Amino acid sequence: xxxxxxxxxxxxxxxxxxxxxxxxxxxxxxxxxxxxxxxxxxxxxxxxxxxxxxxxxxxxxxxxxxxxxxxxxxxxxxxxxxxxxxxxxxxxxxxxxxxxxxxxxxxxxxxxxxxxxxxxxxxxxxxxxxxxxxxxxxxxxxxxxxxxxxxx
Numbered sequence: 001x002x003x004x005x006x007x008x009x010x011x012x013x014x015x016x017x018x019x020x021x022x023x024x025x026x027x028x029x030x031x032x033x034x035x036x037x038x039x040x041x042x043x044x045x046x047x048x049x050x051x052x053x054x055x056x057x058x059x060x061x062x063x064x065x066x067x068x069x070x071x072x073x074x075x076x077x078x079x080x081x082x083x084x085x086x087x088x089x090x091x092x093x094x095x096x097x098x099x100x101x102x103x104x105x106x107x108x109x110x111x112x113x114x115x116x117x118x119x120x121x122x123x124x125x126x127x128x129x130x131x132x133x134x135x136x137x138x139x140x141x142x143x144x145x146x147x148x149x150x151x152x
Contacts, residue, residue, distance in 0.1 A: 011067035097142035
């Protein structure tokens, strides 16, 4: 097992980018695919896309993020990639519905963002759980769930 104890930098750092570019061409870059919830962890055990067993043990002041470089030598690199996040989008029918939707999302501590008049909720569990909590607003037509990236 390979023990990784430090975030060395990011794939976007100029010096890292050049070194990783050369490693990619040589087929020496391994990827650790993580869920967003894993980014908060300082200790975890996982496997790279090439089967390397790794233990990540970071100090409290360090955190994992998309593109974090955890290992870099002449013949090998290990980079973190975060899985694509799913978002549910809801459009309110009026200002009162928007307030009620916002209140519900805040009260349930959902992570949200706003886009084109829609409230988007990070789907960190089964979609049906979120829909069940909003069922009264959905069934009354006060909000509607939209599926495209630009609901308006």
